[in-house]
Amino acid sequence: MIRLFTIDRGGFQPLLALRGAAGVAIPVAVGTAAGHPAEGVIAAAGALPAGVAGFGGGFRTRAGLIVATGLGMSMSTFVGSLAAGHTWLMVMALLVWGAAAGITVVLGREATIIGTQAVIGLVVFGRFPGSVSAAAVHAGWVFAGAALQGLLAAVVRPPTRFSAERRTLAQAYSELADLARDPNRSSLTATSEAAMSAVLIGRRAPGEDVDILRGLADEANRIRLELQSLATVLSVPSVGDATRAAAAWLDAVSTSIRSAKPAASEDARLDNLVEHLRRQRDEAPAGRAGTPTRYAAARTAALLGQLRAVDRLTSALAGVRRFALPRRLGAPVFVAIPQRAADGVRQIEATAKDPRSPAFRHAVRLAVVLPTSELLSHALPWQRGYWITLTAVVVLKPDYAATAQRGLERVGGTAIGVLAAGLLIATTHPSGSVLVLLIALATWAAYTCFAASYALYSIAVTAIVVLLLAPFGGDELSTVADRGLDTIVGGALALIAYLLWPTWERATLDDSLSKLLRALAAYTDLLLAAYAEPSRYDAGALTNQASIARRARMSAMASYDRAMAEPARAGTDLDRAGGTLAATRRIVIELHALRATISDAQEFAAVPEVNDIRDAIVESLGRLAGDETVAVTDLRAMQEALAAESLTDRDSLHERRRLLLAAHLDPLVDSVDTLAHVLNRESP
Secondary structure, three states, X not given: OOOOOOOOHHHOOHHHHHHHHHHHHHHHHHHHHOOOHHHHHHHHHHHHHHHHHHOOOOOOOOHHHHHHHHHHHHHHHHHHHHHOOOHHHHHHHHHHHHXXXXXXXXXXXXXXXXXXXXXXXXXXXXXXXXXXHHHHHHHHHHHHHHHHHHHHHHHOOOOOOOHHHHHHHHHHHHHHXXXXXXXXXXXXXXXXXXXXXXXXXXXXXXXXXXXXXXXXXXXXXXXXXXXXXXXXXXXXXXXXXXXXXXXXXXXXXXXXXXXXXXXXXXXHHHHHHHHHHHHHHHHOOOHHHHHHHHHHHHHHHHHHHHHHHHHHHHHHHOOOOOOOOOOOOOOOHHHHHHHHHHHHHHHHHHHHOOOOOHHHHHHHHHHHHHHHHHHHHHHOOOOOOHHHHHHHHHHOOOOHHHHHHHXXXXXXXXXXXXXXXXXXXXXXXXXXXXXXXXXXXXXXXXXXXXXXXXXXXXXHHHHHHHHHOHHHOOOOHHHHHHHHHHHHHHHHHHHHHHHHOOOOHHXXXXXXXHHHHHHHHHHHHHHHHHHHOHHHOOHHHHHHHHHHHHHHHHHHHHHHHHHHOOOOOOOOOHHHHHHHHHXXXXXXXXXXXXXXXXXXXXXXXOOOOHHHHHHHHHHHHHHHHOOOOOOOOOHHHHHHHHHHOOOOOOOOHHHHHHHHHHHHHHHHHHHHHHHHHHOOOOOX
16 A cells, blocks of 8 residues: 555664764755865765765664765766756756766666666756866765765764674573573573564565564574573583583673674584584484484584584674685676676676566656656746756655655655745744754655655755755745645646556566576575585685575565565466565575585585486476476475485494485475475375
């Protein structure tokens, strides 16, 4: 359902907003004090969208994105100043800028921010004509304002985000630490805290940081199960010492999550105890007599791997990335940057050749709507006609849900902001320090509401623009009404353009799900090949493929959320899509466990027996991705055959690794079969 005002109370960020407000207010204050208010306003105009880029979310500084946004704004300012006063030149510039901003959404959220703010810069400064030198000076002031925001972002550490989620996760790990110290303690509290954190995380929009939090919640549940398992074999020597070492580790993890700071939580004692238990396992008698020892060794080793995985996640939570490099000598790290750029170019090329893609249609809509709104602004007799184009560019989005929801919020918020700020200026004529104070308060309100309510943010940010333009005149009451009418026209133009040539997400959701299944097939193939033939193990390649699969799943989840917001119509079965995403999540968890096991292994053993089931799983995922109706291979029989043989040689690493694979493949096979059932294919 589309509602005009939607508010996420957890999204208010009043403390972080102070930093962004300072970045906008300082240039205005300095310019006013120096007797050059126009230059201060221009710098603030560069700082305002750059500050928005700094609020993009995440646990890490976004200074790089802020500076990139400033560069795009300054270039657009230069072009806009030169094109101002030349209608057809401005129309052509808007056509090019609109198409470029539209098609770059395929590169992700950050590219979308840069593109949108660049178009806004072109629209705003396309009303202030100047010579080449004057245009260059304006562009320089715009970049100076953005650079100030980048400096503040790099120097002033923002308050840690997701406080409620981190608090419940930290409590869950603290309860796990208590459970590790006292095996007789009830695990219900830890289970409850982990469940509460999962609920809170589930309310967040998909993203890299949300994925980290979700991973920590998943690992908490797995660790709880391992601790409960170890509680059944406390009679085995060293198990008690291992759980106490794990408790200290979990306490450090809890502190790290709560503070979002990296912690050296890995405890060498647990590593040593795992090795000691392995020696006990190797010396244990055959049959039932040695089963507790073998079980304790396996469960403690699994616990160690999970704690190491948690360490990697908490490091990422604190903004630290641990990159696994290939075992063999490979290309230097700096080669990844141009490679990433080349991948982006290929994405854009592929999108430009696919008229059915959302990004292509978005580019065409912007390329048509922006020049049209520009011509319309000149034809209508109202003042400040560029508000038509400005509203159109911020309302028009690649998908229906964002266009409809944000369109209503933006039009409503912009209209209220224009009227409120316009009336204030027309009746009080603020100037000097009073104007600076009003700009600072409006900016603080905008940044505070940015993640909580787009409508409230639109009210405040529109008021900022009106206040920034106050020194240039045009504060009559008639201008207030004209701005309101321009906003309504621009919003209506954007919504009409979308309805005339829509991009229904349900038509692309199937493609997103197919890409996800193919990515999981490639990840499975690469991972199980490393078990079959250790010489093929490449940590860097696995990390890269895991990232591809993660991005594909995030993309599919986002597509599913957008499809859910669309009007009911024929097309993709959303219940089936939801079941597919649930099944793929279980597949991802098992693949993650297999990857953690092999990455933490001290020695390797080839398990060629896994090749048959590896090929079958990869083929099955490929068939499911391709919408084939043929029966999925009987994976269960293959998994049971792999697990059927008993452990005849206790000293054989190959035998132990084979049984471990069989155990991990059990839930993996179940998930693939479930996926086949959800997709209405035949499965055993």
